[in-house]
Amino acid sequence: MPRTIFDDAYYQRFYNEDPVHTEQKVAQLATAVDSLCAWWDIPVQSVLDIGAGPGMWRDWYHVHRPHVKVQSIDISEHACKTFGHELLDITAWHPKKSVDLVICHSVLQYLSNAGVSAAIKNISLSCHGVLYIEVPTTSDLEHVVDRKATDLEIHHRTGAWYRKLLSANFQQIGAGLWLSRRARVPLYELEHASK
Numbered sequence: 001m002p003r004t005i006f007d008d009a010y011y012q013r014f015y016n017e018d019p020v021h022t023e024q025k026v027a028q029l030a031t032a033v034d035s036l037c038a039w040w041d042i043p044v045q046s047v048l049d050i051g052a053g054p055g056m057w058r059d060w061y062h063v064h065r066p067h068v069k070v071q072s073i074d075i076s077e078h079a080c081k082t083f084g085h086e087l088l089d090i091t092a093w094h095p096k097k098s099v100d101l102v103i104c105h106s107v108l109q110y111l112s113n114a115g116v117s118a119a120i121k122n123i124s125l126s127c128h129g130v131l132y133i134e135v136p137t138t139s140d141l142e143h144v145v146d147r148k149a150t151d152l153e154i155h156h157r158t159g160a161w162y163r164k165l166l167s168a169n170f171q172q173i174g175a176g177l178w179l180s181r182r183a184r185v186p187l188y189e190l191e192h193a194s195k
């Protein structure tokens with residue numbers, strides 16, 4: 001069963017001792033995602049970082065794109081106090097105004113099936129541009145993830161299971177990127193992964 005306590009020990013273990021994502025790796029990813037959004041003519045002016053944890057995406061935007069409005073949220077009181085996020089649960093909340101870029105990096109694996117379903121509905125309402133999502137699937141857990149560095153107390157679900165929920169409101173591009181069906185962006189056929 002997934003652990004539900006996102007406390008100091010959790011962040012020390014997974015972000016300090018043997019980090020699963022470093023600031024440098026997140027900086028590479030954020031640079032690429034932000035640049036691809038610009039390539040698709042979705043200049044990023046507003047960002048929602050869901051389950052922001054140590055806040056590496058938020059910090060990258062503050063340093064490199066200080067004009068961008070970033071809202072970072074987390075369900076952990078500890079993370080909110082320590083790293084400066086708003087205490088909000090994505091299964092029960094979405095912003096009043098949708099944003100250009102939503103980040104949901106390594107969060108959905110902690111939610112129940114019903115929780116993921118509710119979260120993806122709220123993510124859809126939050127995003128009129130691009131969604132970046134990373135969540136380990138059953139196959140990733142067997143073949144890809146570094147089992148020593150990754151929290152394994154999570155829900156195991158297939159990629160097809162997540163894809164079905166996401167596809168209702170997003171078109172899969174690839175590399176963790178999904179385009180809101182509200183965005184009027186004509187992608188080339190081989191630029192995306194699905195209809």
Ligand SMILES: C[S@@+](CC[C@H](N)C(=O)[O-])C[C@H]1O[C@@H](n2cnc3c(N)ncnc32)[C@H](O)[C@@H]1O
Pocket residue numbers: 006021050051052053054055056073074075076079088089090091104105106107110111
């Ligand atoms: C593995 S950490 C990911 C942190 C950050 N996104 C990253 O990749 O560096 C998972 C985070 O999701 C948060 N979280 C879990 N369930 C959540 C929910 N329902 N709503 C908002 N945040 C949640 C946890 O508190 C934790 O900070």
